[in-house]
Amino acid sequence: MTPPTARTWSPRGMTPVVRVRGRSQRRISIAALACYKTGERPRLIWRPTVHPDHKSGGRRSFAWTDYRDLLVDAHQQLGKPIVLVWDNLNVHRDRRLRAFIDAHDWITVHYLPAYTPQLNPVEGIWSLLRRRCQTNTDFTDPAHLMRALRRGLRQVQYRPDIIDGCLAGTGLTLTTSPLEGQ
Template sequence: MRPPKGRAWGHRGHRGHTPVVRVTAQGTKRVSMAALICTKPGQRPRLIYRIHLDRGPAKGRRKGFAETDHARLLDAAHQQLGGPIVLVWDNLNTHVSHAMRELIDARLWLTIYQLPPYAPEFNPVEGVWSHLKRSLANLTEHSLDQLTALVKTRLKRMQYRPGLIDGLIAKTGLDFQPP
């Protein structure tokens, strides 16, 4: 629940005093997100995402997205897009695990290409996270539910801005059109 920090201009009477945003670090609650930017010839690009809430400690339970959560996101994208998927994926530990490999192998409609390690500039979804974090800078929500609602609203707005999504794709310098 710690917000990303942003820069701020102080009031005239407060020159030289850095504004402070107080945030409590109670518990280990978190909102995790996974997203896909999808392109299909002749159609506008799409942003498909899922949100995972972790409301606190539980032994042996993963805090963020597990392999099965990623698989459900891919299944939803397959359903929405109505065809096979070629996925260009980063090297997140859940993306390259043995369990994920088994889930991928069970989906004949899915082809995976891994991005090189430490190459976020080639991943357009990194732009989604950057854009989202900037929009949440210095925000202090009072509850996990309020933060989740705000994140969903901001991601929903991005879904309806194909120009933004096109820009995130263009920024990678990669050509996503089939040969």
């Protein structure tokens, strides 16, 4: 994640130049689940990972096993079946992850249409993180960035109104199935 610049300055008549170090290293990944249930406060379950340098053989992003572990942890924390609404990220469609999901009756998956990030509430959370904990910050190393991201995610995690706002921003609503209403 490249930190956004909210404000900058330069002498009149000069174009400001903002240099960002480490732009293409891509060593940190975060996966999050925004969890909603009618009548209950929303929850945010997230897992960050610092990857070894990809130039020396490390991964650039989460593997299917990382998503599997996140789903298992979420199921344990929530203690209920999970209905996932996922975007079309290639790892979400991995055959091994699909086999894992098919083998467990407590997971149901629905995929968003292609190229519709505006329907994904987690995209709103990423936007908030970029604007809150990354703006105008020159991170000294990956550990500094990770501390800022964890602090920002904790702030969102304990503010259910923000998580609700991310769902409202998509235009989607929670509905109960006919079986739940009976």
